[in-house]
Amino acid sequence: MRKVTIVFKISVVIAVLFVVWGVFAPESLAFVTSMIQGFLQTQFGWFYLLSTSIFLILAIYLIFSRYGNIKLGKDNEEPEYNIISWFAMLFSAGMGIGLVFWGVAEPVSHYMNPPIGDGGTDTSASLALQYSIFHWGLHPWGVFTIIALPLAYFKFRKDAPGTISATFYPLIGERVNGPIGKTIDITAVFATIFGVATSLGLGAIQINGGLSHLNNNIPNTISVQFIIIAVVTVLFVTSAISGINRGIQYLSNTNVIIAVLLMLFLLFTGPTNFILNLFTTTLGSYVQNLPEMSLDLSPFNNEGNSWVQGWTIFYWGWWIAWAPFVGMFIARVSRGRTIREFIIGVLAVPTIFSALWMSILGGSGIYLERFMNVNLSQAIEQNGYEVALFSMLSYFPWSTFLSVIAIILIGTFFITSADSATFVLGMQTTNGALNPPNTIKVTWGVIQSAIAAILLWSGGLGALQMASIIAAFPFIFIIIFMAISLTKSLKEEKHESIKEKNIQKRKNKAI
Template sequence: MKKGAIVFTISLVIAILFILWGVIAPHNLSVITSSIQGFLQTKFGWFYLISASTFLIFAIYLIFSRFGNIKLGKDNEEPEYSLISWFAMLFSAGMGIGLVFYGVAEPLSHYMDPPYGEPGTEDAANTAMRYSIFHWGLHPWGVYAIIALALAYFKFRKGAPGTISATFQPILGDRTNGWIGKLIDIIAVFATIFGVATSLGLGAAQINGGLHYLNSGIPNTKGVQLIIILAVTVLFMLSAISGLGRGIKWLSNFNILLAVLLMLFLLFAGNSNFLLNYFTTTIGNYIQKLPSMSLNISPFNKHHNEWTNSWTLFYWAWWIAWAPFVGTFIARVSRGRTVREFIIGVLLVPTIFCALWFAVFGGSGIYLEREMHVNLSQTINSQGIEVSLFAVLAHFPWGTFTSILAILLICTFFITSADSATFVLAMQTTNGSLNPPNIIKVVWGVIQAAAAAVLLWSGGLTALQTASIIAAFPFAIILLFMLYSLYKAFKEDRPKSKKVMNKQSA
C-alpha cells in the first residue's frame, strides 16, 4: 500500500472514531477533552509561549541572514501569482472567520476584563487593543511562515513530495518514507481537522448570531448552527472541486475586497481621527512591549495567569493547529519567491492589516462603550459574544445593510477557509499531490463539517477551543524539529550555490 493511501486510511479512521464518539457520548467527549486541555495548559503553558516565540525569532533571523536570497523554486523561476492575489489568498486562508468573529469581541472583552489593572479605564483600553494585536500579529504569522517556507522549499526547490514529513529529509533521511514519516503526516492531518473545525464552528455561531440579531424570529441555537454548517458545507465543497484557480483564488479576492470595504466604511462613518490615533498608539505600544508579552505567563499573578490560559495559550494553540493547513496552502501559492521576500510578505502585510482591522472594529466598540456610553458589554453578555460585531454596526448608518454584508463576509470566509483546508487535507493524504482527486476532497469536506458539528454540539465554543489546544501540542513538537531540519537544509544549500557561482565566474 502506498504511503499516501496509508496516511489517508488511518487519518480517516481516527477522524470517524472521534466523530462517532461525539455523536454517541457528547458529554463524555466534553469531559475528557476538557481534562486534557486543563492538563496541557497548566503543565505546558510555558511550552506554547516559548515555541511560538522561537518560530517568530527564527523567521526574523532569516530575513537578515545569508539564506534570504534562496529562491523557493529553481533559480530562474518567477512568482506564480501576482502580489495582490498572493496577499489575498494567504490572508483569506490564514485569518478569515476568526478575524471577523473576534474583531469587536476581543478588544471589548479585554477592556471589561483586562489581564491586569482595573477594567473600563484608559489603561484597560490601551491594554485591550495591544493584546488583541499581539494575538493576531507577528506570532501567528511567524508560525505560518516557518511551515510554509519549509514546505515550499522542499517541494519547489528540492522536488520532494508536498507533505509535512518530506521536510524532515535532512534529519531523517529515507525514514521519512517509513512509519515515522506516516506518523508525522497523520498528526498534521489531525491538527488540521480540529484547527479548521474551530473556525467553522465560530463561523456558524456568528452567522447564527447575526441572523438572530437582525431577526429575533430566527433562534440562536446549536440546531440552527448545525443547519448553517450543512448548508455552507455544500457550497465550500463545490468551490473545492472547482479547482484552486477558479474557486479559491476568486473567492479570496472577493473576500479581501469585501473586508476592506466594510472596514473603510466603519473607519469613515465613525470617529476616524480617534481610530487612527488609537491604531498608531497601539502599534508603538505593541512593538515596545512585544518581548515581555511574548513570554509572560505570570506565575505570581493568578488572574493574569488564568487570563493568559484563556486567551494567549488558546490562540497560540489555535495557530499551531492551523499551521499544517495554512502552511501547506501558502506554500502552494508561493512558488518562485525568495526566502526574504516570502518572510517579509507573510509577516508584515497580514500583521499590519490585522492591526488596522482591530483598531477600526474593536476601536469602534470601545469608543461606543467608553465615549458614547453605549452599553455593548450588556448586550454581549445577554446575547453572546457572537453578536458583538452586529451590536456595533447597529450604531452606524445603514446598520442592517452592513450587518447583512458582514454575514456575507463570514459566509465567504467560511467557504474559502474550508475549501482551502479540504484541498490541503486531500494533498497531505495523497502523498503531496498538487491535484488530488475530487472524491478525496469531498471526503475531507464532510469530515471537517462533521467534526465542527460534533464539537459545537458537545460543548459549544469551549469545546472548539479545547480541540485546538489538544491538537496543537504534538504538532508544536513536530514544528520545532522542522525548524531545525530547514536550517540544516539551508546550510547545505548555500555553500553549493557559492561553488556554482565561483565556477561560473571562473
C-alpha cells in the first residue's frame, strides 16, 4: 500500500482493538467509557468552557489584527473554489447532520426543561432558542477556525506537510518528525474517529426514526440502524474514492440547496411572522448574553449544573472531537484566501445559517407546543429525539413528502460528513497527502462506520455522547499549542516583512 505511515499502522491497530472490545464486551466498554466521561464532565467542565471561549476570542482578534491580510498560500494565489462551493463544503462537513437531528429536538427539549426556571413558559421558550443558537453558533466555529487556520497557513504558505503535528514546528522544530509528532497525529486521528462516529450514529438513528415514522412495518431498532450504516458506508466510500472535486463538492452543493429549500418551505407555510420575530429577538438575546452563557457552570444550582454538563459540555466536547476533521477539511478547501476573509467566512456564515435553521425548525416546534396544543415533547419522551423532526413535519402540508426529503437530506449529510472524514483521516495518516490513496480512504471508511455501530450497540445515543467528550479532552491541549505556534509564526513573518520593507526603503533612498 503506497504512502503507509507509522501513524496509519498504529492508529488502525488501536481502532481495531476498540472494535473488538465493543463486539466481545459491550457492557465493559459502556461501563469504562461512562466512568471516564463522568469524571471529565464533573471535574473539567470549567476547562471545556474556558478553552472554547479563548479559541473564539483569538479568532475574533485575528480578524482585526495586522495579520488579517496574510494569505493562506503564496501572495499571488487565488482561491481554489468559488465562494458558494466553499461555504457549502465547510458547512456540510461542519455540522449539517447534527442540525437536522437536533433542529427541532433541542429547542423543544429546552422549552420543557430549561437551564433555569420552569418549563413551558414564555421565558423558557426564549431561553430554549437562545441556548440552541449558542450551542450551534460562534463557539463551535471558533474551535474549527483555530484548527483550520494553522493547518492552512503552514501547509499552503510555509509548504509544510498537511498534518496536525506539522503546525508545531515553530515550537518543537524537527521533533515534529519524531515520537512527539507521531503522538500528536495519532491523538488527532482518534478525536476525528470518535467525533465523526457520533455524527454517523446520530444519522443512522434519525434515518431509522424517519423510516419508522413513514412506515410502521419498519421497526426502530439497532438491527435496522446497522443496515443503514452498512448501506451508507458503501455510498460514502464510493463518494470519497471519486475525490474532493467531484463527489464531496457536488454532494455539498446539493445538501445546501435541499436544506435551504426545506427551511424556506417551513418558514412560509408555517407561522412566518412568529418565526421572524423569534429569530430577531433571540439573536439579540444571544449576542447580549453570550459572555455569561460562555462561562456559566451554575455552581450553586445542582439542576443547572447538570443541565450544562448534559448539553453545553457535551456539545463542546463534540465540537473539539470534530475539530481535527472539520479543521483539516476546511483548511484543504481554503487555499488562496486571506486570514481575515477566512475567519469571517468560517465564523459568520455558518453561525447565521444555524441561527436561521434553529429559529425556523425549533421555532415551529415551540409554536406547535405552545399555541397549537401539540405535544411534541411527549413524542420525544416516548420515542426519542430522532422522531422530533418527523413529528413536527406531520403538522405541515405535504408532510409525507417533507419527511422523505428530510430523510434524503440526512442521508446526503451523512455521506458528505463521512466521506470528508475518510479523506481527512487519509491525509492525517499519509503525512498530509492532499490526495490520499483509495485503499487508505476505504480502510478508514469501514473503521469509522464499525466504531459508530459499536457505540450504538454498547449504549446508543448516550455512548455516542460519551465517546465525543472523552476523545475531545486530550485534543484540547493540542489546539492550545497549535494556537500558540500560529501566533508565533505570524509574528515572525510580520517582523521579517517589516524588516524587508525597511531594507528596500534604504536601497531606494541610496539610489
